[in-house]
Amino acid sequence: MSNAPKHLKSGSECPPLKEGQLRLYGMRFCPYVHRAKLVLAAKNIPYEEIHINLTEKPEWYLKKNPPGQVPSLEWIDNQPKETRFIPESLIVSDYLDEAYPQTRLQPTDPYLRAQQRVLIERFSSVVGPFYKILRGDPKEGIESINKGLATYEEALQNTYFGGSKPAMVDYMLWPWFERFPLLKDAGFQFNADGNLPKLAEWVQNMENNESVQKVKVPFDILKKFIDGYIQGKPEYDIE
Amino acid sequence: MSNAPKHLKSGSECPPLKEGQLRLYGMRFCPYVHRAKLVLAAKNIPYEEIHINLTEKPEWYLKKNPPGQVPSLEWIDNQPKETRFIPESLIVSDYLDEAYPQTRLQPTDPYLRAQQRVLIERFSSVVGPFYKILRGDPKEGIESINKGLATYEEALQNTYFGGSKPAMVDYMLWPWFERFPLLKDAGFQFNADGNLPKLAEWVQNMENNESVQKVKVPFDILKKFIDGYIQGKPEYDIE
Numbered sequence: 001m002s003n004a005p006k007h008l009k010s011g012s013e014c015p016p017l018k019e020g021q022l023r024l025y026g027m028r029f030c031p032y033v034h035r036a037k038l039v040l041a042a043k044n045i046p047y048e049e050i051h052i053n054l055t056e057k058p059e060w061y062l063k064k065n066p067p068g069q070v071p072s073l074e075w076i077d078n079q080p081k082e083t084r085f086i087p088e089s090l091i092v093s094d095y096l097d098e099a100y101p102q103t104r105l106q107p108t109d110p111y112l113r114a115q116q117r118v119l120i121e122r123f124s125s126v127v128g129p130f131y132k133i134l135r136g137d138p139k140e141g142i143e144s145i146n147k148g149l150a151t152y153e154e155a156l157q158n159t160y161f162g163g164s165k166p167a168m169v170d171y172m173l174w175p176w177f178e179r180f181p182l183l184k185d186a187g188f189q190f191n192a193d194g195n196l197p198k199l200a201e202w203v204q205n206m207e208n209n210e211s212v213q214k215v216k217v218p219f220d221i222l223k224k225f226i227d228g229y230i231q232g233k234p235e236y237d238i239e
Numbered sequence: 240m241s242n243a244p245k246h247l248k249s250g251s252e253c254p255p256l257k258e259g260q261l262r263l264y265g266m267r268f269c270p271y272v273h274r275a276k277l278v279l280a281a282k283n284i285p286y287e288e289i290h291i292n293l294t295e296k297p298e299w300y301l302k303k304n305p306p307g308q309v310p311s312l313e314w315i316d317n318q319p320k321e322t323r324f325i326p327e328s329l330i331v332s333d334y335l336d337e338a339y340p341q342t343r344l345q346p347t348d349p350y351l352r353a354q355q356r357v358l359i360e361r362f363s364s365v366v367g368p369f370y371k372i373l374r375g376d377p378k379e380g381i382e383s384i385n386k387g388l389a390t391y392e393e394a395l396q397n398t399y400f401g402g403s404k405p406a407m408v409d410y411m412l413w414p415w416f417e418r419f420p421l422l423k424d425a426g427f428q429f430n431a432d433g434n435l436p437k438l439a440e441w442v443q444n445m446e447n448n449e450s451v452q453k454v455k456v457p458f459d460i461l462k463k464f465i466d467g468y469i470q471g472k473p474e475y476d477i478e
Contacts, residue, residue, distance in 0.1 A: 066390075067361075077350075084350055086350070086353045086354070086357070087357060088356075088357060088360060091353050091356050091357055091360065092353075094353070094356075095349050095350070095352075095353040098349035098352070099349040099350070110334050110337035110338040111316075111323055111325070111334070111338070113334075113337070114325045114330050114331075114333070114334040115325070117327075117330050117333075118325070118326060118327060118330055121327060121330065122306075151305075
């Protein structure tokens with residue numbers, strides 16, 4: 001019997017919110033949801049997770065969040081007593097960091113904060129080609145992803161992008177690094193020519209990080225999902 | 240003789256930075272630069288502006304900022320003494336708000352902050368169609384822009400998006416509202432069917448705002464630039 005949570009889809013009903021419990025709407029294999037889960041783990045924030053089938057989205061979810069994306073947060077607030085909702089991975093992550101100030105993941109210095117935010121925003125130079133390669137356009141994609149990664153090798157001036165320990169920026173970039181082995185069949189291997197020594201060490205350190213370990217999806221299950229996703233038949237509830 | 244600042248281009252040299260002076264790299268007609276200038280005006284921050292020709296970008300600017308976009312900020316910091324640089328309109332604007340804490344434009348409450356950030360991020364539902372219409376695809380564009388604007392009519396629950404006075408979110412959205420008259424020839428008129436009464440009142444209030452007035456580019460000059468831009472021949476130094 002599987003312990004994997006079922007992904008709710010069209011025709012389902014929204015499970016009732018419990019007072020005092022933070023809810024994360026997610027999808028088990030989504031890198032953007034992965035970001036929020038890393039922040040929740042790093043800050044030790046308790047939450048329940050509701051999985052959304054992104055191919056046949058529940059009507060009730062589209063009502064809460066018309067673009068239908070995950071992750072999002074929902075909870076019942078006390079002052080005033082009302083339901084609150086926040087979408088978008090970066091906004092969710094920054095909200096969690098501000099609303100739960102233990103173990104701050106963002107620097108308080110405005111310049112450092114801005115610099116790290118630039119690294120997060122410009123990571124599209126890696127994420128864009130990642131999906132190109134995944135969807136079967138490896139030729140242009142591999143050149144672009146290596147170019148994008150080279151700028152991160154240059155930007156890494158410390159053990160972590162955030163300094164001597166992982167910070168928000170590290171967690172926001174990590175989900176795609178964990179997924180690089182998915183691109184192996186398409187011919188991409190991270191640091192294939194050894195030009196990314198600092199990044200390679202960072203990957204090693206991140207892999208050993210407690211929060212990273214805690215929310216990791218076993219690679220063979222992720223691979224099974226992605227194989228279906230590429231063929232246009234994503235299977236959400238797999239073990 | 241013109242008072243309009245010249246836009247520096249390929250082959251130019253970077254004017255030396257002065258200690259103690261904040262520099263904004265901009266382009267006179269760019270809505271993203273407009274965002275930063277609204278924040279600088281609202282917070283009464285002194286700065287010098289260096290204009291960049293975006294068609295023939297100076298080599299020295301591409302070195303500072305490889306994507307070559309404006310706005311960006313630069314200044315000499317004291318501790319330690321080094322040159323600092325921040326790109327990207329939203330990151331520049333948030334940095335200014337945090338580094339110059341007088342007249343805070345962002346709410347301190349994490350939930351309000353997140354909500355207003357969602358409004359800023361999702362404004363692509365208006366900005367995307369704006370450029371579609373401008374570039375001569377009014378049919379699909381007009382339907383999309385009206386759909387996008389309807390969600391902002393619904394979101395506007397107070398005089399301003401930020402509450403009883405203009406906040407970061409208001410300034411981040413404003414530049415495109417000021418540019419709507421540019422779409423007149425393409426058949427788009429803001430609030431043509433009267434379905435956006437709250438937004439229309441917000442536009443009125445924003446037009447009377449001191450910071451908005453201060454950084455406004457006269458419409459006929461903006462129009463002249465845009466006419467050239469649409470034809471692929473933007474003329475930066477016009478009066």
